[in-house]
Amino acid sequence: MKDKIYVHVADDHKILIEGIIAVINTDKEIEISGYSLTGKEVVDWFDNKNNKADVLILDITMPVLDGFEVLKHFNKKGIFLNVIILSSYDDIKIVQEMLKLGCKGYITKNNAGEHIVDAVKAVANGEQYFSNDIKNILLKSITSKNIAVGDTPNSFLIDTLTEREIEVLKLITKEFSSTEIADVLNIAISTVETYRKKLLKKLNVKNSVGLAMYAVKNNIV
Amino acid sequence: MKDKIYVHVADDHKILIEGIIAVINTDKEIEISGYSLTGKEVVDWFDNKNNKADVLILDITMPVLDGFEVLKHFNKKGIFLNVIILSSYDDIKIVQEMLKLGCKGYITKNNAGEHIVDAVKAVANGEQYFSNDIKNILLKSITSKNIAVGDTPNSFLIDTLTEREIEVLKLITKEFSSTEIADVLNIAISTVETYRKKLLKKLNVKNSVGLAMYAVKNNIV
DNA sequence: ATTTAGATACCCATTTATGGGTATACGTGT
DNA sequence: ACACGTATACCCATAAATGGGTATCTAAAT
Numbered sequence: 001m002k003d004k005i006y007v008h009v010a011d012d013h014k015i016l017i018e019g020i021i022a023v024i025n026t027d028k029e030i031e032i033s034g035y036s037l038t039g040k041e042v043v044d045w046f047d048n049k050n051n052k053a054d055v056l057i058l059d060i061t062m063p064v065l066d067g068f069e070v071l072k073h074f075n076k077k078g079i080f081l082n083v084i085i086l087s088s089y090d091d092i093k094i095v096q097e098m099l100k101l102g103c104k105g106y107i108t109k110n111n112a113g114e115h116i117v118d119a120v121k122a123v124a125n126g127e128q129y130f131s132n133d134i135k136n137i138l139l140k141s142i143t144s145k146n147i148a149v150g151d152t153p154n155s156f157l158i159d160t161l162t163e164r165e166i167e168v169l170k171l172i173t174k175e176f177s178s179t180e181i182a183d184v185l186n187i188a189i190s191t192v193e194t195y196r197k198k199l200l201k202k203l204n205v206k207n208s209v210g211l212a213m214y215a216v217k218n219n220i221v
Numbered sequence: 222m223k224d225k226i227y228v229h230v231a232d233d234h235k236i237l238i239e240g241i242i243a244v245i246n247t248d249k250e251i252e253i254s255g256y257s258l259t260g261k262e263v264v265d266w267f268d269n270k271n272n273k274a275d276v277l278i279l280d281i282t283m284p285v286l287d288g289f290e291v292l293k294h295f296n297k298k299g300i301f302l303n304v305i306i307l308s309s310y311d312d313i314k315i316v317q318e319m320l321k322l323g324c325k326g327y328i329t330k331n332n333a334g335e336h337i338v339d340a341v342k343a344v345a346n347g348e349q350y351f352s353n354d355i356k357n358i359l360l361k362s363i364t365s366k367n368i369a370v371g372d373t374p375n376s377f378l379i380d381t382l383t384e385r386e387i388e389v390l391k392l393i394t395k396e397f398s399s400t401e402i403a404d405v406l407n408i409a410i411s412t413v414e415t416y417r418k419k420l421l422k423k424l425n426v427k428n429s430v431g432l433a434m435y436a437v438k439n440n441i442v
Numbered sequence: 443a444t445t446t447a448g449a450t451a452c453c454c455a456t457t458t459a460t461g462g463g464t465a466t467a468c469g470t471g472t
Numbered sequence: 473a474c475a476c477g478t479a480t481a482c483c484c485a486t487a488a489a490t491g492g493g494t495a496t497c498t499a500a501a502t
Contacts, residue, residue, distance in 0.1 A: 165478095415449090
């Protein structure tokens with residue numbers, strides 16, 4: 001009923017890649033179209049237009065570029081991949097950061113074998129997939145606030161803020177006026193006002209309150 | 222090893238309350254200390270200092286005051302209860318709203334029987350509890366953004382705001398200017414500005430951004 | 443009956459923010 | 473060599489917000 005699912009695997013341990021290939025080869029629907037041992041290789045592989053993959057299985061700890069940097073790179077380029085994080089980290093902060101960066105699945109290495117095929121099929125199908133331990137820590141993290149809300153899909157694809165813009169934005173949320181921000185950052189008030197204008201435009205909000213609300217919604221503060 | 226867990230049940234269907242009592246009575250650790258058929262009754266029951274419960278099982282659809290309003294009332298009063306929502310709604314928006322209002326558990330009526338005892342014990346113990354279907358929709362809702370983050374627990378309203386002040390505050394967080402707020406509420410701009418002054422003073426913040434941040438931190442929005 | 447809290451509205455003046463430009467300087471990558 | 477993004481800074485004008493008052497009306501509480 002549908003084409004094969006092509007998968008690219010990235011992990012700095014060759015043996016783990018071989019394991020994943022072995023597992024995935026047991027399923028006729030899925031095929032490995034490439035693999036990488038460093039983040040740099042991943043980026044380069046996808047830069048080549050001849051290479052294509054429906055799903056990227058991505059380790060976090062890798063030489064040259066780590067998993068975070070790889071996703072940031074793709075986000076910046078506006079490249080939208082179905083990414084499954086395969087990591088031994090089960091720290092909530094890391095999982096959240098990866099979700100913010102747009103990953104669609106997250107499985108831990110402990111029980112990768114039993115999950116990998118299902119995970120690949122799920123994310124290739126536009127769904128999300130988490131291994132049970134990740135599910136648990138995600139649920140635990142749900143408190144009385146800041147519940148996940150289905151936003152504009154892939155809203156990370158919009159205008160990326162520069163470091164300085166984020167710096168200004170953070171100070172705005174701390175109730176600083178332009179004068180005070182200029183003081184703290186040692187720049188002219190006019191410059192701060194330039195940043196305010198850029199922020200308003202990039203984030204498409206009406207005023208400083210909108211900036212603050214954006215910052216909150218997007219975990220910038 | 223520990224005292225009994227006292228539970229108050231609120232649902233407008235008497236038969237459902239009876240069912241819950243029957244289920245809960247099978248467990249020696251838990252005891253029903255009261256029940257209510259409307260939201261108003263719940264509020265009144267807890268207003269009486271002689272009444273106490275460790276856990277409140279709360280329906281959403283109820284006459285006089287619904288579940289949302291009951292939780293809002295307790296939040297406003299600074300009353301902190303371990304609340305389990307028992308509802309037939311499994312809409313993500315509703316679950317999220319209830320979590321924002323501070324509920325500690327959420328189970329659907331489909332499979333209440335098999336979950337109710339575990340849920341009560343969990344929330345009485347300070348943990349969270351969700352039935353499997355709720356777990357699933359919560360996980361589904363986790364997108365690339367707005368992941369749950371553990372905040373300051375129970376930071377309720379200090380200086381009580383009036384209804385009108387809260388109304389204005391909410392509009393401020395929606396990026397409305399004073400002119401627009403005056404328009405929406407059909408009052409003079411000068412009146413809106415009076416509210417802004419009062420809000421700034423009561424909440425002890427410097428500007429509108431401070432108001433917005435306060436509103437977010439305190440679940441007003 | 444009198445106080446109190448809340449909603450409403452205006453006066454004044456000053457400070458900030460917004461919206462439209464333009465412009466220079468620096469570094470990266472093609 | 474040149475384009476591009478980023479950080480910086482200024483011009484202009486208008487809109488909005490802030491900070492200090494005072495004041496009236498109503499409903500609820502004492």
